[in-house]
Amino acid sequence: MNNEQTPIENSKKELETKLSVLQQKITQEKIPIIIIFEGFSASGKGGAISSLILNFDPRGFTVYSTRKPTKEEQRLPWLERFAEKIPAKGRIAIFDRSWYSGVMRQYFKENMAEAISRLEDINMFERQLNDDGYIIIKFFLDISKKEQKKRLKKLLESEDTSWRVQKRDLKNLKNYEEINDFYKNMLKRTDRPNAKWHFIDAKDKKEVRQKVLETVAETLEAAIAQKQNPPQPAVPEKPFINVDFKLLPAPKISTLDLTQPLEREEYKVKLKALQKELKDLHNVIYRHKVPVIITFEGNDAAGKGGSIKRLAAALDPRGYSVIPVGAPTPDEISRHYLWRFYRNLPKDGHIAIFDRTWYGRVLVERIEGFTPQYRVMQAYNEINEFEEMLHNWGALILKFWMAIDKDEQLRRFEDRQNTPEKQWKITEEDWRNREKWDIYETCVDEMIKYTNTDFAPWHIIESNNKLAARVKVLTIVIDAIKKKLGIEDKEDEEE
Amino acid sequence: MNNEQTPIENSKKELETKLSVLQQKITQEKIPIIIIFEGFSASGKGGAISSLILNFDPRGFTVYSTRKPTKEEQRLPWLERFAEKIPAKGRIAIFDRSWYSGVMRQYFKENMAEAISRLEDINMFERQLNDDGYIIIKFFLDISKKEQKKRLKKLLESEDTSWRVQKRDLKNLKNYEEINDFYKNMLKRTDRPNAKWHFIDAKDKKEVRQKVLETVAETLEAAIAQKQNPPQPAVPEKPFINVDFKLLPAPKISTLDLTQPLEREEYKVKLKALQKELKDLHNVIYRHKVPVIITFEGNDAAGKGGSIKRLAAALDPRGYSVIPVGAPTPDEISRHYLWRFYRNLPKDGHIAIFDRTWYGRVLVERIEGFTPQYRVMQAYNEINEFEEMLHNWGALILKFWMAIDKDEQLRRFEDRQNTPEKQWKITEEDWRNREKWDIYETCVDEMIKYTNTDFAPWHIIESNNKLAARVKVLTIVIDAIKKKLGIEDKEDEEE
Numbered sequence: 007m008n009n010e011q012t013p014i015e016n017s018k019k020e021l022e023t024k025l026s027v028l029q030q031k032i033t034q035e036k037i038p039i040i041i042i043f044e045g046f047s048a049s050g051k052g053g054a055i056s057s058l059i060l061n062f063d064p065r066g067f068t069v070y071s072t073r074k075p076t077k078e079e080q081r082l083p084w085l086e087r088f089a090e091k092i093p094a095k096g097r098i099a100i101f102d103r104s105w106y107s108g109v110m111r112q113y114f115k116e117n118m119a120e121a122i123s124r125l126e127d128i129n130m131f132e133r134q135l136n137d138d139g140y141i142i143i144k145f146f147l148d149i150s151k152k153e154q155k156k157r158l159k160k161l162l163e164s165e166d167t168s169w170r171v172q173k174r175d176l177k178n179l180k181n182y183e184e185i186n187d188f189y190k191n192m193l194k195r196t197d198r199p200n201a202k203w204h205f206i207d208a209k210d211k212k213e214v215r216q217k218v219l220e221t222v223a224e225t226l227e228a229a230i231a232q233k234q235n236p237p238q239p240a241v242p243e244k245p246f247i248n249v250d251f252k253l254l255p256a257p258k259i260s261t262l263d264l265t266q267p268l269e270r271e272e273y274k275v276k277l278k279a280l281q282k283e284l285k286d287l288h289n290v291i292y293r294h295k296v297p298v299i300i301t302f303e304g305n306d307a308a309g310k311g312g313s314i315k316r317l318a319a320a321l322d323p324r325g326y327s328v329i330p331v332g333a334p335t336p337d338e339i340s341r342h343y344l345w346r347f348y349r350n351l352p353k354d355g356h357i358a359i360f361d362r363t364w365y366g367r368v369l370v371e372r373i374e375g376f377t378p379q380y381r382v383m384q385a386y387n388e389i390n391e392f393e394e395m396l397h398n399w400g401a402l403i404l405k406f407w408m409a410i411d412k413d414e415q416l417r418r419f420e421d422r423q424n425t426p427e428k429q430w431k432i433t434e435e436d437w438r439n440r441e442k443w444d445i446y447e448t449c450v451d452e453m454i455k456y457t458n459t460d461f462a463p464w465h466i467i468e469s470n471n472k473l474a475a476r477v478k479v480l481t482i483v484i485d486a487i488k489k490k491l492g493i494e495d496k497e498d499e500e501e
Numbered sequence: 502m503n504n505e506q507t508p509i510e511n512s513k514k515e516l517e518t519k520l521s522v523l524q525q526k527i528t529q530e531k532i533p534i535i536i537i538f539e540g541f542s543a544s545g546k547g548g549a550i551s552s553l554i555l556n557f558d559p560r561g562f563t564v565y566s567t568r569k570p571t572k573e574e575q576r577l578p579w580l581e582r583f584a585e586k587i588p589a590k591g592r593i594a595i596f597d598r599s600w601y602s603g604v605m606r607q608y609f610k611e612n613m614a615e616a617i618s619r620l621e622d623i624n625m626f627e628r629q630l631n632d633d634g635y636i637i638i639k640f641f642l643d644i645s646k647k648e649q650k651k652r653l654k655k656l657l658e659s660e661d662t663s664w665r666v667q668k669r670d671l672k673n674l675k676n677y678e679e680i681n682d683f684y685k686n687m688l689k690r691t692d693r694p695n696a697k698w699h700f701i702d703a704k705d706k707k708e709v710r711q712k713v714l715e716t717v718a719e720t721l722e723a724a725i726a727q728k729q730n731p732p733q734p735a736v737p738e739k740p741f742i743n744v745d746f747k748l749l750p751a752p753k754i755s756t757l758d759l760t761q762p763l764e765r766e767e768y769k770v771k772l773k774a775l776q777k778e779l780k781d782l783h784n785v786i787y788r789h790k791v792p793v794i795i796t797f798e799g800n801d802a803a804g805k806g807g808s809i810k811r812l813a814a815a816l817d818p819r820g821y822s823v824i825p826v827g828a829p830t831p832d833e834i835s836r837h838y839l840w841r842f843y844r845n846l847p848k849d850g851h852i853a854i855f856d857r858t859w860y861g862r863v864l865v866e867r868i869e870g871f872t873p874q875y876r877v878m879q880a881y882n883e884i885n886e887f888e889e890m891l892h893n894w895g896a897l898i899l900k901f902w903m904a905i906d907k908d909e910q911l912r913r914f915e916d917r918q919n920t921p922e923k924q925w926k927i928t929e930e931d932w933r934n935r936e937k938w939d940i941y942e943t944c945v946d947e948m949i950k951y952t953n954t955d956f957a958p959w960h961i962i963e964s965n966n967k968l969a970a971r972v973k974v975l976t977i978v979i980d981a982i983k984k985k986l987g988i989e990d991k992e993d994e995e996e
Contacts, residue, residue: 027922034925055818064809065825065856069818076573102819166784289661314559323550323564324597330560335831361560427522430529 021219025061028226029098033066035233036095038140038341041222042104045147046185047175048157049208051102054147057215058222059100067098072107081295081353083399084108084124085131089348092135094340105131106192113188123398125195130391136200137384138342141229143222144201146193147208151182241379245386245456251394252460258451262466264411266474273473280480281320287487288321288357294491295354297401300483301363304408305446306436307418308469313408313479314359320480326357331366343367343377343385344392354400363405364389368453373445386456397461402490404483405462407454408469412443516714520556523721524593528561530728531590533635533836536717537599540642541680542670543652544703546597549642552710553717554595562593567602576790576848578894579603579619580626584843587630589835600626601687608683618893620690625886631695632879633837636724638717639696641688642703646677736874740881740951746889751953753946757961759906761969768968775975776815782982783816783852789986790849792896795978796858799903800941801931802913803964808903808974809854815975821852826861838862838872838880839887849895858900859884863948868940881951892956897985899978900957902949903964907938 032039041058043051055069070091079087085105093099105128112121132142149157158175161167178185197203204221208214247253268276291298300317302310314328329350338346344364352358367385371377377385393403410418419440422432439446454464465482469475488494527534536553538546550564565586574582580600588594600623607616627637644652653670656662673680692698699716703709742748763771786793795812797805809823824845833841839859847853862880866872872880888898905913914935917927934941949959960977964970983989 030922030925052817052819059818060814063806064813064823064854065806068822071819076571078571078573100818166781169788286661293664311558311560318559319555322547323554323595324547324566327563328559337830337832359559427525430525 022061024223029062029066031230032226033096035230037229037233038093038095039098040142041100042144043102044106046149046154047178048154049147049149050211050214051147054214054218055102058218069100072103082351085127086348092341128196132201134388142201143225145204147206149208153209154179239380242383245383247387247456251390254458254463256454256458259409264409264468265470266468268471268474276477283484284320290491292325292355297352297354298357299401300404301360302406303365305410306439307415308408308410309472309475310408312472313476316476328359331362369449372449389457390459393462403462404486405464407464407466409466410469414470517556519718524557524561526725528591530725532724532728533588533590534593535637536595537639538597539601541644541649542673543649544642544644545706545709546642549709549713550597553713564595567598577846580622581843587836623691627696629883637696638720640699642701644703648704649674734875737878740878742882742951746885747955749953749958751949754904759904759963760965761963763966763969771972778979779815785986787820787850792847792849793852794896795899796855797901798860800905801934802910803903803905804967804970805903807967808971811971823854826857864944867944884952885954888957898957899981900959902959902961904961905964909965
């Protein structure tokens with residue numbers, strides 16, 4: 007071995023040491039990093055990744071290899087399998103092919119509308135991650151048709167490597183020009199200041215590696231500098247909502263009569279009939295593979311639990327789940343706030359009932375100051391985008407706000423306090439929240455105002471009378487499912 | 502509606518209220534509950550589950566419907582997909598068909614040896630859960646062939662229900678007698694005091710529901726009583742190890758010379774050659790679909806990270822993962838301690854590298870008193886069982902203990918303390934652990950003694966010289982893989 011090093015080798019060595027130090031710093035600064043490798047078959051993505059991670063402590067990164075979605079994954083929103091893999095703060099996720107492959111797949115199926123809609127989803131997804139502090143580094147490895155042919159041929163020559171070449175790779179070679187056009191278009195549409203594409207001529211593998219290492223080092227350095235001296239973000243007076251969202255008018259809670267009449271005898275009869283109807287509809291949902299998302303928010307002691315129980319009682323236990331949402335766990339708090347909800351979405355044909363939701367972002371997190379105000383102001387739009395994505399996927403989204411007035415809450419709190427078997431339901435925190443009644447009311451009104459979209463409208467449930475509230479919830483769920491499935495009430499009666 | 506209630510209805514009502522109260526109590530007492538429904542097709546499992554959960558708060562339970570394992574699940578140990586679903590303390594998991602269906606599937610494939618081995622796995626799995634405080638309630642719903650035929654026929658008659666009858670159900674009807682024999686055998690083999698089968702004649706659906714409700718209520722009551730007045734478990738003087746495990750002799754750490762010579766120049770040459778060899782072997786592992794589990798434990802600052810890095814550097818990033826194991830998260834701490842490891846097992850053909858492991862149970866948890874001593878004493882055998890299960894699945898298991906002596910540790914701690922870019926690596930806790938050097942040494946010797954099985958032996962790495970340690974780790978990994986794959990060194994040289 008030659009112990010003398012040329013200047014270039016020296017600088018390579020320096021670069022490697024630098025990357026190793028940078029990884030420690032991003033861990034300390036708790037910056038989450040996403041690095042994506044896309045490009046033609048045989049363009050050397052694997053090799054580039056290998057040479058990059060050599061410089062990192064393997065405990066701090068994960069490499070994800072993207073393949074065709076499994077059958078299970080196909081039953082979820084297409085972005086879900088990627089969203090669930092976003093790194094925790096301070097960690098690095100490296101994607102060997104990524105969400106962009108999901109676009110290519112649609113393109114190959116000649117499903118251009120879906121391909122383009124996915125590009126829009128991607129821009130939304132990456133922007134939301136950026137806004138939350140994620141650093142996204144995207145590489146595209148480019149080779150010519152001639153080079154690709156040469157490389158595939160070489161792989162096929164040896165038994166040790168031939169298994170790596172798939173039918174699809176050969177098909178792609180044949181369609182090189184067309185694919186190339188599509189790639190260029192895709193890169194153009196998804197190149198944004200905070201998630202730039204690094205387009206690399208991948209003919210010379212050594213150059214690729216050098217370019218990748220340099221780019222990662224530069225980006226991490228800039229990210230650390232920015233984290234250490236963060237710009238002071240302006241807090242807008244009101245949230246920015248994309249004009250494409252059609253917001254429906256909504257009443258202020260205080261203008262509603264929260265006490266709706268319903269006698270117990272009538273309630274029993276109605277409840278039974280509604281539960282029977284919902285039970286039958288659940289079968290239809292299952293067969294039509296419609297995903298249903300039902301979310302509950304409301305004042306403390308407003309009766310969310312009771313309504314969920316009556317709803318669940320009508321459903322086939324194999325086709326629904328109830329997701330209780332409490333304070334986030336450390337895993338959850340160290341990622342984008344929508345992460346834990348992505349992970350609990352229903353499969354198509356299933357129903358997910360959320361007991362508290364992503365709206366915690368603009369309620370408790372806003373009021374208690376857990377989240378900076380400028381991020382809260384971004385949340386309304388982010389949530390609309392999230393729900394629109396679910397809607398476009400085909401989901402029925404039903405959002406309930408269970409509303410009681412201040413006197414009714416006091417009665418219920420005292421009842422809980424005074425009834426031994428109910429005492430577990432009431433905590434100090436409930437009383438503390440109660441002191442913030444007015445600020446909560448303002449925040450709820452604003453939440454409804456800014457997220458009352460036509461595809462995911464709010465349903466305010468007057469809940470001073472628990473029985474009336476439960477019946478109203480069930481009625482709304484049933485009507486919405488029928489509308490979604492195109493079932494007319496008339497037909498229903500004929501059955 | 503008739504408002505008068507018969508005594509039976511009254512007692513049904515009482516039972517329902519009781520169950521609701523019991524659920525609250527098990528939440529408060531943090532008791533995890535598993536309820537299993539098995540039985541013939543059309544025996545009414547779904548209905549029984551529905552009537553049971555009506556009495557529970559839907560936020561406190563989850564129903565899992567067991568189907569054929571997905572392709573992804575088939576690449577993991579067969580119990581994994583169930584192990585990952587065990588409930589957190591205070592929650593109820595209800596299985597509509599369960600791990601027992603995995604046994605039936607093997608039986609139908611006429612794979613009797615595998616079916617019987619799975620029954621043994623089940624007994625191990627359920628016992629380990631029991632010993633950890635899990636309550637397991639198992640129902641078997643029995644119907645006659647005549648009754649089954651009648652029910653399937655009825656389901657087939659209506660368009661609304663015919664889709665529920667699958668080809669398999671009709672095939673099962675045809676083979677009723679044979680299946681019945683197998684079921685009876687299965688029940689007998691897996692009926693144990695702490696996980697009894699409740700065999701229910703399921704002809705009368707009302708009776709089934711009554712029986713299920715009663716049994717669950719009785720079992721929960723007993724569990725709560727026991728939790729409130731726990732028996733004082735005797736702490737054995739030494740662990741019980743199943744005699745079937747062949748424990749290999751192992752030296753005490755203190756008898757070893759932890760300083761092995763290796764010069765840097767020689768190290769460089771060796772490392773390069775070993776990494777090249779491992780790289781090639783990784784391809785073979787992938788093609789032969791062998792799962793590989795490599796675990797690292799060792800003294801603080803013994804160089805686990807450095808060895809992992811050199812190992813990882815030789816591997817294709819798409820085929821391995823490094824799992825850093827720290828203090829358990831709340832989700833992890835509220836379940837069986839092996840849960841978080843089940844969830845991180847490699848798929849077949851992949852390599853999982855654990856940086857710290859399940860052995861924390863008999864090291865830090867033992868020493869710091871996080872786990873009661875009688876549970877620690879059970880852990881050695883539990884871990885052997887866990888590893889044997891992985892071995893039987895086909896995994897290669899490599900366990901490393903990285904050993905340095907007390908002086909060497911001091912040198913490394915001081916070096917970390919005095920080098921700015923290494924300071925993050927050393928914490929107060931490291932110094933506190935160091936004070937417990939002797940007790941750690943005793944515990945490590947015992948750990949190795951009781952878990953040094955022939956299928957998953959320990960490899961003690963003398964690590965005072967980091968370079969020698971890394972080379973030894975790589976050499977052992979390579980030799981073990983070759984042995985597992987049946988690759989002779991001779992053949993290798995001919996290549």
